[in-house]
Amino acid sequence: MLTTLKDWVPSILFLETTRACEYTCLHCRAESQPNPSDGELTVEELKSIVDEIVEFDGERPEIVITGGNLMLKPGIRDLISYISSKGLKFSLSPAASLLVDYDFINFAANAGLSSISLSLDFPTDNGAGNLRDPRHSIDLIRQISEMAIKSGIRVQINTTVYEGNVNELPGILKIIKSMGISTWEVFFLIRTGRAIGLNDLGPKEYMQVNSWLADLSRYGMNVRTVEGPVFRAIKAIRSISPEILEGPLYDKLSEETHRLLGMKVEDRKPDLPTSGQRSQFRGTLFIGSNGNVYPSGLLTYLAGNIRNVKLKEIISNHTDLLDWKNSGSIKGKCGNCGFLRICGGSRARAYTYEGDPFASDPMCLFFDPRST
Numbered sequence: 073m074l075t076t077l078k079d080w081v082p083s084i085l086f087l088e089t090t091r092a093c094e095y096t097c098l099h100c101r102a103e104s105q106p107n108p109s110d111g112e113l114t115v116e117e118l119k120s121i122v123d124e125i126v127e128f129d130g131e132r133p134e135i136v137i138t139g140g141n142l143m144l145k146p147g148i149r150d151l152i153s154y155i156s157s158k159g160l161k162f163s164l165s166p167a168a169s170l171l172v173d174y175d176f177i178n179f180a181a182n183a184g185l186s187s188i189s190l191s192l193d194f195p196t197d198n199g200a201g202n203l204r205d206p207r208h209s210i211d212l213i214r215q216i217s218e219m220a221i222k223s224g225i226r227v228q229i230n231t232t233v234y235e236g237n238v239n240e241l242p243g244i245l246k247i248i249k250s251m252g253i254s255t256w257e258v259f260f261l262i263r264t265g266r267a268i269g270l271n272d273l274g275p276k277e278y279m280q281v282n283s284w285l286a287d288l289s290r291y292g293m294n295v296r297t298v299e300g301p302v303f304r305a306i307k308a309i310r311s312i313s314p315e316i317l318e319g320p321l322y323d324k325l326s327e328e329t330h331r332l333l334g335m336k337v338e339d340r341k342p343d344l345p346t347s348g349q350r351s352q353f354r355g356t357l358f359i360g361s362n363g364n365v366y367p368s369g370l371l372t373y374l375a376g377n378i379r380n381v382k383l384k385e386i387i388s389n390h391t392d393l394l395d396w397k398n399s400g401s402i403k404g405k406c407g408n409c410g411f412l413r414i415c416g417g418s419r420a421r422a423y424t425y426e427g428d429p430f431a432s433d434p435m436c437l438f439f440d441p442r443s444t
């Protein structure tokens with residue numbers, strides 16, 4: 073059923089509180105810098121956004137507080153307390169730094185923090201091609217995870233996958249499991265921000281990595297993908313197009329996973345009921361630290377600025393893109409695909425490669441026979 077477009081509410085709303093960060097990771101979408109940039113939203117302005125969200129009709133989005141390093145935002149505890157006082161579900165995505173200490177975790181847990189996400193892109197601190205600043209070490213990630221888990225906070229690991237680390241994915245998986253973490257959010261590189269100089273996977277590798285990820289529920293891992301929506305299509309119909317989903321990279325990742333985790337895939341029960349994407353996932357909205365509003369942090373298609381226009385108005389002016397599942401706006405192969413509603417292709421990749429957020433995802437090799 074077509075929703076009225078003005079009713080669209082994202083499942084997740086990202087609030088980028090600052091671009092300041094002590095690190096300069098190679099793939100940083102935010103192009104972080106040591107100090108806050110000029111004109112960043114103040115905590116009072118961020119609270120006003122929260123007030124607008126509270127007035128949304130129906131279900132409200134989960135708020136993800138992000139940065140830069142959100143720990144460097146003056147007044148961050150005040151903002152968290154405010155969000156908590158409004159009864160909104162929220163999670164944090166800080167840089168793994170010494171600022172995320174026990175006192176802060178304890179404070180956030182008492183405020184009702186639901187989950188925290190930490191980034192890990194390489195199984196060693198100093199591996200060639202590691203995207204992260206070396207101070208952002210595996211030990212530190214482990215330490216923060218332990219504190220969070222002890223405080224009853226769910227922890228997930230985020231990994232950006234690109235040409236330089238694709239063979240390391242099983243090693244990263246092993247580390248995540250050793251931390252007692254069972255949610256892994258895998259971001260497929262979009263060349264934006266500082267990531268503009270990094271190399272994407274090719275389409276064959278993209279399909280095979282998604283196929284390998286779809287197997288990981290058999291290892292007790294709940295995988296979600298970002299800019300890899302074909303994952304959902306593969307989960308739905310695993311038997312479709314095995315010639316596309318399997319190949320040398322899939323075989324290599326599967327064998328290495330077996331070697332590192334000591335389990336045969338076929339010995340495990342297939343698909344945990346909790347695996348896959350969030351149910352009823354409607355999409356995201358991203359509010360940058362200067363008030364610019366985008367569909368996501370990786371889709372830099374400017375929808376407006378929160379300082380000039382109300383959030384609801386920005387949404388209703390862009391529902392063709394934000395509510396693409398219902399708006400009929402997606403073109404080409406994705407627009408005609410039977411997987412449109414569960415996949416739809418990466419809008420960020422379409423925008424990056426084709427300059428059109430409504431274009432087909434250029435990385436997908438599926439051809440859905442049902443679409444002819």
Ligand code: SF4
Pocket residue numbers: 301302305405406407409410411412415416417418432433436437438440
């Ligand atoms: S053609 Fe587009 S909608 Fe269909 S599976 Fe591929 S990316 Fe998804």
